[in-house]
Amino acid sequence: MATSRSNVFNSTGSITASGDARIHVGNSHRHLHIHSEAVREETEQLRISFLQRLRACPYEERKNRNPQRAEGTCGWFTRHTRFQNWRRQRSALLWVSADPGCGKSVLSRYLIDAVLPVSDDRIVCYFFFKDDFEDQRTLSIALRCILHQLFRQEPSLLSSEVLKHRCAREIVCILDALDECSDSKQLIEALTATFVGGQGTHRLKVIATSRPYRIIRSDFATLEGVQPTIHLSGESKEEANQISEEISVVIQQHIAQLTKLRQLSSTQAESLRAAMAASENRTYLWVYLVFADLDKASLLNQYALQEAIEALPQELDEAYDGILSKSENPAQVLTVLQIIVAAERPLHLREMAVALALGGKEYHAYQELEADVSDATQLQQEIRDLCGLFIVVVDERLFLLHQTAREFLVRPSSWTVQRLKWRHAVDLSLAHAVLADLCMRYLLLQPASTLGPKVRGIHITGEPLQDSVFLGYAALHWPEHYRHGATQASNELDSMAHTLCVQQESWLGVHTSNCAVDRHDDKPITPLEVAAYFGLHPLIHLIVPPLGSGRRVNWWDVGRALALASRHGHAAFIETILKSHISETQAKARTFHSTEMLDRISLFKGRALIRATTHGHHHIVEMLLEAGADANFIENNSFLSYLTGRAKATPLSTAARRGDDRIVRLLIQYGANSGIESSGDTALLRATKQGHHDAVELLLNHDAEIDAVDPDRRTALLCAVEAEAQAIVYLLVTRNAN
Template sequence: MTRYQADGNTSYGNSIQINGPVHGNVGLATDLQPSFFKTSNYESYKNINPERVPETCVWFLEHPTFQKWKASSGDDLLWLSADPGCGKSVLSQALIDEKLVGAESVTLCYFFFKDNDEQNNTAKALCALLHQLFWAHEGLLQKHIASAVKKCGQALKNNFEELWQIFISAATNPSAGGVICILDALDECQESDRNVLIAHLERFYSRSVDKSKRGSKLKFLVTSRPYNEIERGFSRLIQSIPTIRLAREEESEKISHEIGIVIEAKVKDIAEKRGLREDVRSSLQRRLCEIPNRTYLWLHLTLDQVEKAIGKTQKKLFNIIDTLPRTVEEAYEKILARCVQEEARRVLHIIVASQRPLTLSEIDVALEIELDSTCYEDLDSEGAGDRKGYIRESCGLFIIVVDSRVYLIHQTAREFLVRKKNEMSAPQGWRHSVDLQEAHRVLSMKCIIYLLFRELQEYRVPTDADAPSSDMRSEVQAYSKEHAFLDYSAKHWISHVQEAHVDSPDWVYKTAKLCDIGDGSSCAWFRIYSSLYYLRHSPDRSKRPALYWAVMFGLINETKYLLKSDLDSVVQGGYFQNTLQAAAENRDRGKELVTLLLEHRGDRFKITEELVRAAALNDECGREIMALLLEQRAGRFEISAGLVAKIARFFDQRVMALLLEQRGDEVKITEEVVRAAAGNGIYGREVMALLLEQRGDEVKITEEVVRRAAGNDKYGREVMALLLEQRGDEIKITKEVVRAAAENWHSRKEVMALLLEQQADRFEISAGLVAEIARSFDQKAMTLLLEQRGDEVKITEEVVRAAAGNDKIWERSNGASP
């Protein structure tokens, strides 16, 4: 999945921000409803799982660690790790549906992760949690989201950092009472999102603020496979948070007993359905219980074979049991071996590559699209009902259909099918037989052919001049519902093309044709695509060339094709500059795209502040892009204080060193540049050290520079230490500096302790400054101030009032680091 960011808005997926504000109109805070956060069918994700058999999951429910977590009266975190097929998701569903985690008054929120675009990102998860929280406590809604909606609009739904702050703030509000969040299958969340979520959970639960002062009761229960990277993420908490590990060597006896209970219940059901004698039922149950290394998933897969077996005698059934697969992978192989191979592969290629679960109607259309299809009349669709039967006949138990959506039976089924890189598939078997790139090629071609259907190409969305934006959105939504495969194709064809790496001229021509959408306003697929990310086309309504869109979408082969075939139209009207800026913003393929553009038209552009800003917002490869531009095109930089400041603010010392080396005689180190370096949240110390070393005579340490260093969220202490070491005699600590440090939630205490220990004599003592310290810092900071400058400190009424309100400040900082 690709992530793009522009104009301060971050979006996940193949999303874009095109030099304009967010799409749609969020009204005043008074118009907001909990449904604002209903961005997924999270209820359906839970209900995919079967209900637990009575008397199972007891090993967990009675576990002392779970009981301790359940009884905890404050914030708490529980991490359950277990191998695949051990029933984690069934347990999570039972905890929710049967309300087994706490008192009736507790607000229970949940999200089930899955390895698809609808369920594998943390923004969707947080939106689901917020929807459930605000549905239960609607009074919290206006208070906690108004400012964020005003700031981000609809793009808030994709902004993890803002969503996290809203959730922590609302869930720890005293009026929320107890809040419990269950996050199932965290291992199936995409890795980058997962790491960020774990870091925020770790930060929330490890902060040093005394929990008893906060009064909040926010608990998380997280389940996952026992992956090393997840354990490393929780490593700093591993000693202080309760951790349950479901491993056979630790819980084998209890798990075996509970699987025995399930076998008894299922065999009884089979016996009743088939009319088996009691002695046959008893013998069948006993023989199944003798099979070693059983899991719930294995049991589900194998009992189906017993139920469908021919014969009712003990001997016939025992023969069936003797041939049952002993592992889940053997069970998968047997299920698919009974299928019609060609039909099963057609279906499974589509399901494995799909970015979200397809509906029956969508897969019905997809299966009928052929290379020569040009319109709806060419499709021989069966309809959702008949297609459901076809899928079951084609794939057996390997596929399940829930709420008209088609799923693989388990995540392990996908792992069983998909071939690992550079691995040969098993001879005449299904294990690792699906090449994922080939599956993406199949689905990308179906999406492209569909979007080029005559009917879809002829349809035009009404423009703003024809109808209000709300009417246009409604019309596009209605049109999409009438055309089953349109929503999926529009939103995901780009990712399939990227993953398929198809470079055939015929197909590159077709995909390049899809990029020829002008300003995007009247293109149905683009309006659907952009609505997913709450974005809109530029208010500049002029037509954009196909190359611009190919670059925006990160399509390498299409960019090459268009550069070779249509150069003249590309460079007209400054669009090459815009196209280069779009390339600089692309996180996954930005460097490759910029390189292509420089090779073909490197003489047609200038490096402006806007281009530098685009690269700055690219936190994946922005530094590499800037280094590339400086190494190859340093002479085309438009040197200005603003451009130099942006480099100092967003890039590392290597980029700044290249700029000074290539154009140093034109670079002026103004106060704006020094302020920017002091506020650089990642490389501030290194950039400031470089400036002091190479251009120290130009570096002026003003109050604003010190304030920026004190407020540097992540590296404020390091930047401040450098300034104190090299230019301490120029630093004065004013009320504004103290306030900046107070607002620095990540390193506030470290910055203030450093200033008081090394620079106490340079504090400008005033009632306002003392009050700010009393209001915003702990007793250590005040003690240091009194020790160093106590004879000048006056404890005024303002100071006493500030100290009295200090606990409230800490309560509001629940989501931040100490």
């Protein structure tokens, strides 16, 4: 018997009986027992499935990528008054900042594993943000992982009443490297909203670490103004001195170990200690690299040690440059670094082996490539010989040693020749072009009919297939690399990309989203739609016939492409197609009074404007408005619009419903009329129903009709009261709303 999923969990995580179950109570104990067992089984399956979906990345494994603390370190933090106060409070936030290489992530791991472990009275959740993992960059994934830990440690919270349930245990949440979170501003705003009102009734305590960036401090300013003790600054003089003292302890431990292994004299040991103490830019990472280099030295007699001491790098960048400069094959080193830096996720050794083989020569058959691919174990040793400690291998995946290594390598937009050979050696756009070339050449080595079935069978977890090792990565990521490397693209690169847009079977099946999202027919996806979906603007001139060429332009294809690119935020694609085809055609249509073409272009721009507004792409909204898109466009003729609830949607009502003040302001600036109804609601009513105070105020300031009614004859004031939006109620009352 079917059971409604909405009543599976009650507030304690146990089963809530449905109406069907109550009927069975009156008829048969056996029926009730069978039904209860079925409900319990379904509940458990739901619980397991839900928890699996929450576990967005292997967060414990990622925590353990960070080394354990050295004996005698981290005391600067655990003994600090602000941390001790944080421990005593019922609810508190502590933001810890420190410079790169000072052991923030090591500290976070130490707190989780040893200082604040899980106990009967404490739940501990954590997330380590990292730039080098696509599944460690975003707030949404962090929240999923935190919820997974929370529900595993306190199963009673996993219920339909979770928002009303109060957890009796203390909840500690540790967020490492906020500065590497792509949504850090949104996260800090949420933390501020949670803690700005004082301790409240919850027992939530948060520690967040980051570099001492001005923008992070600015985002915390509101909370710091109310609670000045939330910030523990590791870069301030007193704390920095304590960290320096702890680094000295670690140096002494390394020297003692080296003395024992290499039988150094007391004079040699003291010379090494003095040389390292003289460096003004000491960090844990610098110490690690220096001693790793000394450990590798084949000979360490008095002369060799003195030579090593004199060559000690004075800063981290010098240590990095020294590692890479030792290679006898700098061209191959650069290729490896370009691939690792540009890759959308850490590559498996087998994937890197294929990429390096492809980069070595031209292949005409897949079998030729397979014969040249290095064994994973062999490649690991080759990369260690090439790049030294700069590249690390964890679970057969390749990583840069540290975030500072990436910053050392990647060339900024304003760049000058560097004193150090390898500093800023990687042009990111060129690196993407290199990886795009490798991905596309791999996909074109085998017939589309051969790759198609394999692609459709790939589950995108990042695990390479046993055969066609590089297929999953190449199929999934070549469009991004081609787009990001557009400034470095060649005719050959453009030609390969065009071929793949035509031969979609070889790779498109790996993408979970459908390029034909705005289509309601069963026609094949066109190459232009593929290019629009992925923002491949250099291909427009290869796919769409140039104006005046005498070849027919499929304008409906152009219109769909404009809408797709607007939906997915591809500004360069939109700008290119507006300039190359739409603007000139519109000008000619005006000259020759072609009403049909003018109406068609107006429709294309209007639909694109709705898509851009719906998905919050401010810069594209502005671009389309500047290009003449109608700010009062009403989409009411699309079958898909009816299905998706966008029937009679206007850009302004769409932006108001989303609470997107910036787009609301833009649309008003370009003449949007707040009185035009969207499915029976004005923009003001839509903003009010969704509780968007700032959007409501903005609309009122631009003469929105305050007493307009919806199809149920409710005014904005009544809607605000029903929504319990007190701030909006107050605002409307002060404006004399009825």
